[in-house]
Amino acid sequence: MQSTVKEIQDSSLVKTASARKGSIYPQNDDNRSAAHIRQHNFPVLGLSCASCAGSVESTVKHLKGILRVSVNFATQSAVIDFDSKQINEQEIQAAVRSVGYDLLLEPSDTAADIIEQKNEAAFRSVKRSAVFATIFSIPLIIISMWGMHWPFADWGMLILATLVIFLFGGRFFVSAYRQMLHGKAGMDTLVALSTSIAYLYSLSVIAVPGFWAAKGLPGHLYFESAAVVICFILLGKALEMKAKGRTTADIKKLMSSQPAYATLIEAGQNRQVPVGDIQPGNELLVRPGESIAVDGTLLSGQPFINESMITGEPVAVEKSVSDKLYAGTINTHSSFTMTATQVGSATTLSAIIRLVKEAQGSKAPIQRLVDKIAARFVIVVLIIAVFTFLSWWLIGGSAQISRAILAMVSVLVIACPCALGLATPAAIMVGIGRGASMGILIKDAAHLQKLAAVTDIVLDKTGTITTGKPTVQATLWLNQHTLYKSLLCAIEQRAQHPLSEAVVNHLEGMQKDAMGNQNTAHEKTPSPSLETTFLPGLGLHAVIHDPLENALIKKTNPPIHTDYTSAEINGALPLNDYYVGNEKLMQQYNIAYKDKVVSDFEALHQGDTIIYFGTRPVKDNTDVSTKHASAQKGTLLGVLAIADTLKQDATDTIKKLHQWHIQTHLLSGDTQQAVARVATKTNIQHAFGGLLPQDKLDYIQQLKSAGKTVAMVGDGINDSAALAGADISIALSAGSAIAMEVAGMTLVGHQLSKIPQGIILSKMTNKTIKGNLFWAFIYNLIGIPVAAGILYPVTHFMLDPMIAGGAMALSSISVLMSSLRLRYRKL
Structure with a gap:
């Protein structure tokens, strides 16, 4: 398991983070030519709704030197590209502060602690305000329902309402005022307007009762409605902050593990x-x-x-x-x-945390449309509220002024841009965090959203479907003398090749098994005096300078069949030339390697790499390419079949993909036979071997041209072009740094089963986003007309602002709770 996360330290997870210079926050390394073009990811404090995020984004966007800005309400962060020659961080911070919010410039480690402290302090403040607002609102409701005949009841209601609205709900008015100074509007604007209208109308009824009576207008008091709206919104905000904190539970768990x-x-x-x-x-x-x-x-x-x-x-x-x-x-x-x-x-853990944070702060494609709607939402609601008031007044006359005010206040209160703003990012945050806890690191929200739509998955062979560690599948020894096996092991130990390592591991394993079975103290693999030469494209040539003595073997074991002759060994190997390699090597040195037994062995292991082990007398070591006629035939000693082993979950993973009607493709630079063998074992539908990196990219482009949504899974440098060309790119953490840098998703470890898990996670996240958006839109589409009084002509029903306030608070909480279900659903 050592290799499970072996290459992460050398991968883009760490390299990208450590290479980002000139910034106190991680930057996206997009190879900008100008050194003064920088990207920072700043925490933003004070965002209370999606419109607030839009206000910050709009303010920063119009500053000189800003190239790009993206503010995420759910993650409370802003990714800003800017020209450091024209503007600096302090100037950006000052602009954000001027509209009532704040931008943290502290180094990332310090900023995380500051954010945690400020969020905790903000939660305690909102919770405390909600508790006191509730305490003061209860007697206010009691008076409005049963105590209006009490002496000074109206003045008592005024005092209680003033405390609730302006003391405990003062934050809404301060924020709305700051936004107004810059021509911005958000949820706080709606809350401040609705409650102040109800409060001022009620105040005028108490202060100048004769004014309304002289005009024949009813003088109803709405102190309790305004106070309860503040109460409900504060309670909803506290619950929202609590729930929003849970959406980052997975990343917090990672952070707390150190x-x-x-x-x-x-x-x-x-x-x-x-x-x-x-x-x-x-x-x-x-x-x-x-x-x-x-x-x-x-x-x-x-x-x-x-x-x-x-x-x-x-x-x-x-x-x-x-x-x-x-x-x-x-x-x-x-x-x-x-x-x-x-x-x-x-550290690897810090790199993963940075990657997940950046991914959670990214925006899904659908979020950009929602942000545009949310940015204009408040203005539209203000227009609807004014239209509602005028409609009631003009249609019903002065007798309906109370209902006009009630309807206008209800429209302002019930409208909620928060639910719209949270619908997508809340689900993305939970989905990406859930993926990180499973070892699926997702670089951005777009990849998480697109993975659900994949129709074709292209896989590399070596290191992806297979372990990348060749092993000996079978051996055929034509001479069973133990010293020949020891000699082959000694020759291969001097080679630097994965196939040689496979042979050595196999032979040493056989020796350990023999020692265990016989319960005797056999000698270790001999280390004779050998001279080995690497023959490019062929294999190895070895010459023994000193005989190998083996006291345990006194006689030569007979050959496995009589077509081959063997020199008498009598305890020592002959000082011959020995050859280990492919079929061309045997042909070139005239070593007889073909007969029915060997052919049957080769047929049985078609698609495997076949290694031959043979010998020739030293006195006749002539290369047959120059002296074929006089060359004496050499003797074949053994044949080995070597293949890369499949990963344990490869077959089950492919089977699950096929159940979802996803087409599978295997592309490799290995031989067509080897690729076909792996495809047959795993039931992969399309398999092509002998491909160069450009060939893989061309194949993916052909699939995309046919209207397919293509995911590429690879681990090597040669896969990087194909990964970059695919719609969804998936790399393995044990692969190359380049592959991981290009990929949009990284699977930590070797489990291919994480691919279908990632697809399920993507589908669940998309389903949650669609559900959140549906209910957020439906809530406003139904709630606003009902608040405006559309049902009154038929049912005489008017929505009380208090109920509107509760509904508004619940809309945001319902979206967050829906997103949180992703953490607990089985994949």
């Missing part, structure tokens, strides 16, 4: 130090049950590490000396020591 302290070993002494004090090269002690503080390598011990925080795989992984260890993972077994290699923001 311990605050670690045990430093220094001069033989152990002492607790803050994680921030650890430097690369420090030696650390990790006890059972503790989380690893930084990335590093294992010095001593053989622990089992729970890496589920990073990979999503629940089974603890056994580690050996020199294996990589990752911050945030948990030691489940025994104490061990390690050397720190990556600390602070350079």
